[in-house]
Amino acid sequence: MLNTELLTEKSLTQKPLSNVPSNLKEIPGECCTNTTRRGFLLGKYTLLSLLFLSILALRAGAGVLVAPTVVFISDKGRTGRITVQNPTDKPQEVTVFFSFGLPTSDSLGNVTVRLSDSSVTDPNSALGWVKAFPRKMVLQPNSSQVVRFRARPPKDLPEGEYWSRVVVRSQDGETSLPAPTEEGAITTKLNMIMQTAIMLKYRKGNLTPQLELTETSATIEGEKVSVMVAMKTNSNCSYVGTLACRLLDASDKEISHTSVQLAVYRQLTRRLELPLTDGDFTRPYHVEIGISTSGRKDIPAEDILPGNDLSRALAVQ
Amino acid sequence: MRNSISKSLARLVSIATIVGFASVLKPSVANAQDVANGSATASVQAVLVVTSTAALVFGNVFQGVSKSISNANAAAGIFTITGQGLSGLSMYMQLPDYMSTATGDDRMVISFSATDASVDSTTNATPTTFGTGWQNTDPHNINAATTMGGGGQAALFLGGKVLPTVDQTAGAYTGDIILTVAYNGT
Numbered sequence: 001m002l003n004t005e006l007l008t009e010k011s012l013t014q015k016p017l018s019n020v021p022s023n024l025k026e027i028p029g030e031c032c033t034n035t036t037r038r039g040f041l042l043g044k045y046t047l048l049s050l051l052f053l054s055i056l057a058l059r060a061g062a063g064v065l066v067a068p069t070v071v072f073i074s075d076k077g078r079t080g081r082i083t084v085q086n087p088t089d090k091p092q093e094v095t096v097f098f099s100f101g102l103p104t105s106d107s108l109g110n111v112t113v114r115l116s117d118s119s120v121t122d123p124n125s126a127l128g129w130v131k132a133f134p135r136k137m138v139l140q141p142n143s144s145q146v147v148r149f150r151a152r153p154p155k156d157l158p159e160g161e162y163w164s165r166v167v168v169r170s171q172d173g174e175t176s177l178p179a180p181t182e183e184g185a186i187t188t189k190l191n192m193i194m195q196t197a198i199m200l201k202y203r204k205g206n207l208t209p210q211l212e213l214t215e216t217s218a219t220i221e222g223e224k225v226s227v228m229v230a231m232k233t234n235s236n237c238s239y240v241g242t243l244a245c246r247l248l249d250a251s252d253k254e255i256s257h258t259s260v261q262l263a264v265y266r267q268l269t270r271r272l273e274l275p276l277t278d279g280d281f282t283r284p285y286h287v288e289i290g291i292s293t294s295g296r297k298d299i300p301a302e303d304i305l306p307g308n309d310l311s312r313a314l315a316v317q
Numbered sequence: 318m319r320n321s322i323s324k325s326l327a328r329l330v331s332i333a334t335i336v337g338f339a340s341v342l343k344p345s346v347a348n349a350q351d352v353a354n355g356s357a358t359a360s361v362q363a364v365l366v367v368t369s370t371a372a373l374v375f376g377n378v379f380q381g382v383s384k385s386i387s388n389a390n391a392a393a394g395i396f397t398i399t400g401q402g403l404s405g406l407s408m409y410m411q412l413p414d415y416m417s418t419a420t421g422d423d424r425m426v427i428s429f430s431a432t433d434a435s436v437d438s439t440t441n442a443t444p445t446t447f448g449t450g451w452q453n454t455d456p457h458n459i460n461a462a463t464t465m466g467g468g469g470q471a472a473l474f475l476g477g478k479v480l481p482t483v484d485q486t487a488g489a490y491t492g493d494i495i496l497t498v499a500y501n502g503t
Contacts (some may be wrong), residue, residue: 009434025471049441062368062370063366063367063368063369063397064366064367065364065365065366066364066365066366067362067363067364068362068364068472069362069363069364069400069401069500069503070363071367072451075368083362087366088368089415095406101499102501103407103501106461109463110460110462111405111407111501111502112407112461112501113337113407113439113460113499113501114407115409115497115499118422118453162383165499167497169495170367172463175491177419177489177491178489178491179489180487180488181377182377183487184379184380184487185376185377185378185379185487186374186377186378186379186380186425186481186485186486186487186488186489186490187376187488187490188374188375188377188416188479188489188490188491189372189426189489189491190372190373190374190394190413190416190491190492190493190494191372191491191492191493191494192372192373192394192494192496193328193371193397193493193494193495193496194367194368194369194495194496194498195367195496195498195501196365196366196367196497196498196502197496197497197498197499198499198503199499199500199503224365238459260403260405260502261404261405261500261502261503263502263503264503271432296403297363298363298404298500298503299363299503
């Protein structure tokens with residue numbers, strides 16, 4: 001089970017709730033007072049997703065939990081934070097550093113994120129002017145640490161969105177070399193090091209994501225329909241939302257559907273596969289594409305920049 | 318006279334003590350009132366957890382005799398990734414070319430072939446019982462189409478090979494394996 005320190009501020013003590021109006025929702029392990037706690041709740045979020053089973057599975061391993069998965073910093077507050085928790089039963093050595101990497105796609109529509117630490121020339125890079133505190137720590141079993149970020153952007157920074165990757169590196173805090181069990185033998189010890197790279201976005205000014213479809217196609221490949229969607233942004237910020245596809249027959253009966261999370265920073269091509277399921281479907285088939293900035297469950301609604309919606313119908317070749 | 322002064326002092330001390338306690342207790346009273354007016358506040362955050370549940374273990378190795386561990390072997394290295402189901406993942410491995418002794422006076426070649434990794438997108442985290450996903454892929458270039466399973470979990474199994482020379486110094490050798498994971502939809 002997650003440590004309750006993750007659910008509430010570390011510096012606060014739990015107090016029993018009494019006379020709480022029945023219309024207020026109570027969450028076990030999480031109680032707050034309006035006046036004493038609000039001041040401490042600096043960020044917008046105090047509860048992490050309860051991944052109980054996976055956390056139990058992690059106890060014997062090495063690694064850390066990082067939340068949230070995107071850090072948003074505005075030009076007004078200029079601060080942000082993440083929580084790093086050690087859900088294992090061993091101390092973890094944790095290092096936080098910055099890198100740069102945007103989702104890019106190849107001609108087949110496969111998306112990758114390549115990280116680079118130096119020689120970053122991207123004009124929207126926030127590398128170098130966002131700092132993390134603390135940057136190194138040893139997390140004891142079941143303990144957590146808030147890592148804060150402070151942005152010091154250049155004075156003449158134009159309006160827009162600026163990006164960096166926060167890399168949280170963790171490894172066992174205690175390592176020992178195994179002794180050979182036979183004379184003259186050689187033993188090995190491989191240190192398994194984990195790096196979690198999450199996106200950090202610094203936003204300045206009023207931003208409205210605008211996305212444009214540049215090329216689309218839908219082709220039958222065996223027992224599936226492959227849909228290629230090429231997009232580009234026409235704004236000074238990223239477009240984050242969902243891309244949904246529906247495969248329909250001639251009478252608009254749905255054959256299959258799928259959707260993916262979408263993050264377009266400049267240009268991106270996504271490939272989706274729609275299975276051709278058995279059924280009483282009549283040709284010709286067509287595909288409906290829908291793109292929207294809504295529908296994301298991993299990012300709080302207040303952090304999503306509302307952008308334009310797009311839809312397109314494609315004949316399947 | 319001295320007694321009455323002592324009694325007066327004692328009373329003053331007592332009063333001061335009571336006042337002191339009262340002032341200390343006051344915030345508690347306020348807190349109790351706060352609690353009465355309290356509300357439950359919670360917001361859910363998405364998480365990403367990358368962990369290693371088992372290191373790649375070669376066991377005892379002998380001079381001049383290479384040893385391989387397949388990614389489907391119980392001794393394979395295991396990384397697990399937990400997060401939002403069906404999310405696209407970018408995974409990169411930094412793998413060593415050599416392992417060194419603690420003193421650094423000798424090193425042993427370790428290699429990873431183009432089929433030494435498997436990515437299981439089910440909730441299975443045991444290399445011997447692979448579920449579904451990307452089997453026997455290149456750990457230097459993990460499939461770009463990798464996604465988290467519907468259960469919000471994925472596992473990476475890693476095999477490898479050590480090649481000790483005939484005059485390899487006996488003892489313990491160590492090296493680092495680094496796995497970097499990022500969501501590609503955020």
